[in-house]
Amino acid sequence: MEQVAVRQARAEREAGGRPVxxxxxxxxxATALIRDGDHVAIGGTLYSRTPMAxxxxxxxxxxxxxxxxxxxxxxEIELLxxxxxxxRIVTSWVGIGLPWGLPPxxxxxxxxxxxxxxxxxxxxxxxxxxxxxxxxxxxxxxTMLGSDLARTLDLQTVTCPYTGExxxxxxxLNPDVALIHAHRADMFGNVQVDGYRHMDTDMAKAARTVxxxxxxxxxxxxxxxxxxxxxxxxxxxxxxxxxxxxAYPHExxxxxxxxxxxxxxxxxxxxxxxxAAGLRYVEQNVDAHADFAAFLAAAGSARLAACEAExxxxxxx
Amino acid sequence: xxITASRLLADHKVVFAGVGMPLLASAVARHIHAxxxxxxxxxxxxxxxxxxxxxxISTNEMRAAYGAQMLTDITDIFLYAQRxxxxxxxxxxxxxxxxxxxxxxxxxxxxxxxxxxxxxxxANDIISxxxxxxxxxxxxxxxxxxRVDYITSPxxxxxxxxRARAGLVAGRLGAVVTDLALLDFEPDSKRMRLRALQxxxxxxxxxxQTGFDLLVGEEVGDLRPPSAQELAIYRELRDGPxxxxxxxxxxxxxxxxxxxRSGPLAEPAVGAATAAAEPVAAGPA
Numbered sequence: 001m002e003q004v005a006v007r008q009a010r011a012e013r014e015a016g017g018r019p020v021x022x023x024x025x026x027x028x029x030a031t032a033l034i035r036d037g038d039h040v041a042i043g044g045t046l047y048s049r050t051p052m053a054x055x056x057x058x059x060x061x062x063x064x065x066x067x068x069x070x071x072x073x074x075x076e077i078e079l080l081x082x083x084x085x086x087x088r089i090v091t092s093w094v095g096i097g098l099p100w101g102l103p104p105x106x107x108x109x110x111x112x113x114x115x116x117x118x119x120x121x122x123x124x125x126x127x128x129x130x131x132x133x134x135x136x137x138x139x140x141x142x143t144m145l146g147s148d149l150a151r152t153l154d155l156q157t158v159t160c161p162y163t164g165e166x167x168x169x170x171x172x173l174n175p176d177v178a179l180i181h182a183h184r185a186d187m188f189g190n191v192q193v194d195g196y197r198h199m200d201t202d203m204a205k206a207a208r209t210v211x212x213x214x215x216x217x218x219x220x221x222x223x224x225x226x227x228x229x230x231x232x233x234x235x236x237x238x239x240x241x242x243x244x245x246x247a248y249p250h251e252x253x254x255x256x257x258x259x260x261x262x263x264x265x266x267x268x269x270x271x272x273x274x275x276a277a278g279l280r281y282v283e284q285n286v287d288a289h290a291d292f293a294a295f296l297a298a299a300g301s302a303r304l305a306a307c308e309a310e311x312x313x314x315x316x317x
Numbered sequence: 318x319x320i321t322a323s324r325l326l327a328d329h330k331v332v333f334a335g336v337g338m339p340l341l342a343s344a345v346a347r348h349i350h351a352x353x354x355x356x357x358x359x360x361x362x363x364x365x366x367x368x369x370x371x372x373x374i375s376t377n378e379m380r381a382a383y384g385a386q387m388l389t390d391i392t393d394i395f396l397y398a399q400r401x402x403x404x405x406x407x408x409x410x411x412x413x414x415x416x417x418x419x420x421x422x423x424x425x426x427x428x429x430x431x432x433x434x435x436x437x438x439x440a441n442d443i444i445s446x447x448x449x450x451x452x453x454x455x456x457x458x459x460x461x462x463x464r465v466d467y468i469t470s471p472x473x474x475x476x477x478x479x480r481a482r483a484g485l486v487a488g489r490l491g492a493v494v495t496d497l498a499l500l501d502f503e504p505d506s507k508r509m510r511l512r513a514l515q516x517x518x519x520x521x522x523x524x525x526q527t528g529f530d531l532l533v534g535e536e537v538g539d540l541r542p543p544s545a546q547e548l549a550i551y552r553e554l555r556d557g558p559x560x561x562x563x564x565x566x567x568x569x570x571x572x573x574x575x576x577x578r579s580g581p582l583a584e585p586a587v588g589a590a591t592a593a594a595e596p597v598a599a600g601p602a
Contacts, residue, residue: 047377092436
């Protein structure tokens with residue numbers, strides 16, 4: 001079980017600077033902090049608030065031997081697989097959703113043994129990030145016991161010193177880098193999110209380097225006007241990237257819904273051509289554009305507006 | 318079978334529902350007999366009310382959060398389950414065995430898989446932590462197997478007290494609902510047992526569609542066929558208001574108001590009566 005020992009992660013945080021400084025940079029500069037072989041945790045869940053602008057920048061860099069973890073993984077995992085970036089996937093579920101069938105690129109790489117899939121339960125993923133965020137080496141839980149998941153992962157148990165009960169000892173996960181997409185951030189890295197938070201708070205606090213993209217860069221005064229909305233304080237954030245529509249084609253709570261037609265087109269092409277279609281997707285949607293804004297421009301304002309209209313219908317105003 | 322499953326959910330309870338049929342059945346229950354049933358979804362969503370015809374595909378999207386009372390994070394939701402707040406955990410199953418173990422990980426061996434499936438998601442946690450677990454799935458021999466290829470989500474493991482011995486002290490498996498029958502687990506052996514039949518189905522048919530030796534209860538009951546009202550509500554939740562219904566008043570479904578228990582929740586939709594003739598097992602339900 002690969003992991004940065006929690007004590008080492010703490011030592012780095014102790015030693016690291018906490019400058020209240022302008023941390024704004026481009027997605028390319030921020031994702032250049034990721035090195036070959038790193039463990040990259042991707043925020044959001046499935047097709048909600050995925051940091052897609054940051055994932056696209058990472059895809060462009062063609063890193064190798066990465067491990068990627070997520071709560072539930074969507075097709076961004078397949079794009080990383082198709083470009084040869086991944087050695088290992090750590091998550092509880094992979095796919096877009098029932099209507100799109102089983103993910104063919106994921107199947108290709110895992111069934112052939114080229115890429116390892118460490119399958120944890122969804123809560124166990126949460127507890128792994130939470131233990132990492134809490135600075136403890138494991139958390140006890142009543143989940144995953146007795147299952148083949150536990151056996152495959154060699155999950156250990158602990159005996160409660162007070163009651164004698166047997167509990168799963170879910171190990172901490174301290175990713176090298178966390179990629180998080182948020183609604184608002186100021187230049188110092190105070191980060192606000194609307195709606196559900198997935199596992200982003202713990203994932204970020206557990207990580208050694210935290211890169212946040214935001215729909216809007218706002219003033220520190222705007223953050224202070226709604227401090228209860230702040231999910232991460234500036235000292236837990238290393239880089240801030242302005243990324244309007246930065247989760248598209250996935251959804252961003254209250255801002256825009258998912259572009260299901262985009263999913264349909266992707267799913268039908270990878271169903272037909274497998275990993276080659278995944279690579280083609282990256283060439284056409286990532287490599288062919290100067291940056292994420294150019295990808296959005298190619299998608300067109302009409303599609304973005306339709307996604308925004310759906311969010312207005314579905315969330316309280 | 319969604320309607321059979323919906324009848325198992327009592328009012329004033331909390332159900333942790335997976336997407337697809339568990340969510341649809343939970344929504345039907347809220348509109349028929351359990352207006353105070355609180356639906357919880359994995360994405361961190363508590364007390365959602367769903368828009369007819371726009372059921373979410375993911376438990377983490379805005380459609381799943383429509384009208385919710387609370388949005389929290391995912392880990393927190395599961396910790397409510399571990400604390401004992403969730404009366405029901407409600408799951409589908411790709412493959413289930415005679416002890417209620419569920420496989421959603423792999424067909425074949427993990428080392429040399431024939432098909433690598435998406436994985437547990439929250440199913441392992443739901444079956445481990447919710448107070449009573451309900452499983453709803455189509456009744457086919459390839460799904461109802463003697464031993465699952467891989468225990469993604471633990472039921473009664475190898476039967477008897479093996480679940481408790483593994484440390485799974487929370488939760489029990491309540492019922493399995495299929496298009497053919499209602500089943501439960503015999504209290505001592507923890508083996509799956511036939512309790513009641515869907516309309517027109519025989520014990521022999523159920524046995525033929527089960528890939529293991531099924532226990533049969535001493536008394537096998539008959540399940541009440543879905544009523545016209547149940548079917549109309551089910552179809553409207555799944556597909557949206559029926560075509561041809563008057564714009565202002567056509568929808569069958571008013572959001573169930575807390576405390577509004579007198580009389581039917583809403584008038585049956587135009588055309589709903591003909592739907593009652595169709596078998597409940599039709600379609601993906």
